[in-house]
Amino acid sequence: MSSQPDTSRGVDKINREPACVQSIEKRFQCTQCKKYFTRSCNLKQHMLTHTGLKPIKCKQCDKCFTESGGLNNHMLTHTGLKPLQCKQCGKCFTRSKYLKQHMLTHTGLKPFQCKQCEKRFTRSGCLKQHMLTHTGVKPFQCKQCDKSFTQSGHLKVHMVRHTGLKPFQCKQCMKSFTQSGHLKVHMRTHTGSKPFQCKQCMKSFTQSGGLKNHMLTHAGLKPFQCKQCERCFTQSGHLREHMHTHTGLKSFQCKQCMKWFSQAGSLINHMRTHTGLKPFQCKQCEKRFTRSTNLKLHMRTHTGLKPFQCEQCKKSFIQSGHLKEHMRTHTGLKPYQCKQCEKCFNQSGSLNNHMLIHTRLKLFPCKDCDNSFVHSSDRGEQMYTRNIQSINNSDQLEKGSLFVLDFLKSTQEDNRSGIKT
Numbered sequence: 001m002s003s004q005p006d007t008s009r010g011v012d013k014i015n016r017e018p019a020c021v022q023s024i025e026k027r028f029q030c031t032q033c034k035k036y037f038t039r040s041c042n043l044k045q046h047m048l049t050h051t052g053l054k055p056i057k058c059k060q061c062d063k064c065f066t067e068s069g070g071l072n073n074h075m076l077t078h079t080g081l082k083p084l085q086c087k088q089c090g091k092c093f094t095r096s097k098y099l100k101q102h103m104l105t106h107t108g109l110k111p112f113q114c115k116q117c118e119k120r121f122t123r124s125g126c127l128k129q130h131m132l133t134h135t136g137v138k139p140f141q142c143k144q145c146d147k148s149f150t151q152s153g154h155l156k157v158h159m160v161r162h163t164g165l166k167p168f169q170c171k172q173c174m175k176s177f178t179q180s181g182h183l184k185v186h187m188r189t190h191t192g193s194k195p196f197q198c199k200q201c202m203k204s205f206t207q208s209g210g211l212k213n214h215m216l217t218h219a220g221l222k223p224f225q226c227k228q229c230e231r232c233f234t235q236s237g238h239l240r241e242h243m244h245t246h247t248g249l250k251s252f253q254c255k256q257c258m259k260w261f262s263q264a265g266s267l268i269n270h271m272r273t274h275t276g277l278k279p280f281q282c283k284q285c286e287k288r289f290t291r292s293t294n295l296k297l298h299m300r301t302h303t304g305l306k307p308f309q310c311e312q313c314k315k316s317f318i319q320s321g322h323l324k325e326h327m328r329t330h331t332g333l334k335p336y337q338c339k340q341c342e343k344c345f346n347q348s349g350s351l352n353n354h355m356l357i358h359t360r361l362k363l364f365p366c367k368d369c370d371n372s373f374v375h376s377s378d379r380g381e382q383m384y385t386r387n388i389q390s391i392n393n394s395d396q397l398e399k400g401s402l403f404v405l406d407f408l409k410s411t412q413e414d415n416r417s418g419i420k421t
Contacts, residue, residue: 173279175268189280189292 028043029036032050037043045067048054054064056071060078065071073095076082082092084099088106093099101123104110110120112127116134121127129151132138138148140155144162149155157179160166166176168183172190177183185207188194194204196211200218205211213235216222222232224239228246233239241263244250250260252267256274261267269291272278278288280295284302289295297318300306306316308323312330317323325347328334334344336351340358345351365372 173277175279 027036028038028040030043030046030050032047035046037046048066054066056065056068057063058065058071058074058078063074065074076094082094084093084096085091086093086099086102086106088103091102093102104122110122112121112124113119114121114127114130114134116131119130121130132150138150140149140152141147142149142155142158142162144159147158149158160178166178168177168180169175170177170183170186170190175186177186188206194206196205196208197203198205198211198214198218203214205214216234222234224233224236225231226233226239226242226246228243231242233242244262250262252261252264253259254261254267254270254274256271259270261270272290278290280289280292281287282289282295282298282302284299287298289298300318306318308317308320309315310317310323310326310330312327315326317326328346334346336345336348337343338345338351338354338358340355343354345354
């Protein structure tokens, strides 16, 4: 007799198991949604989703669950334990299904496809949420303002706006946020981190949404159009901000000077003029700024970068706004008109300076005499003329004096094009 054990029965049993599993019928049906289950206990747990009953309660935070397994997974959020680790990037998770979903980000696999627009997703839940964009259904409604949302998480975030609570605060500039994710994105303005890079022009962005919007500039797409003036925008947010120019609506008021603003961000930036806070600092010359955009523009003075070029004369500029103003010298366009004398200007600043002639306001006093001037350039011109006369009278035209005079003359125009801090 052979001493080897007979494993043929075990092999046959293993081979037969799939057939046995496949032969199991789903005999228990939900009367409300007609979904089938293989076991009666699974049907009982499912029925709780219809009744809304959650009998299992967490003793630490009073959160309730429909089944004990949900409570067990929830308890890991209190202990901080994440026993399941991704072998590729080391990220840890509390549940195996979260790890499985995460692994799809490494493989790039998106098994769930929308039948209407063919967009693909890594999770079935993401596909379900996406389908609401086609149906227009927003099942989660705010009881205070009747605004509706496609996801319960979006409703929770919205509710914080009614309470005014902003629990996540930046330790560098003390700015507060309603969500931790918004704080993480904000921190990149201080660190300078831009993890999302355009593969076409190598421009980097702090947010993935910024990269997506930027890609529209390469495609030349501006899908959001104003119905009143037909101006088009790459982002819906830019269109909403633009609409304020037509409606004149300004919902945000400064409590110190009572000035009104159309955007909350504009009010926040304005408040720094009262507090004197300049949270954005240049690492090369330590100059500080009230806004991150002003810091970006300032950095170009160090790098010499002028990314905006005129196609007609090839002159380059630091800012796109400067290029737009320059283009008017070619087109002859003067969109800013004085309502009193109908004189037109190619820049809004030129119109503001012109209006001082009508109001007779002289905001620029001379330090050497009692005269005041409408424009700072007029005051600089007098100072320049007075220095010429004093030097001519004393016959002291030295190189140092000539240098000072050239400097005074050049600053007359430089003061008009300087970057605000």
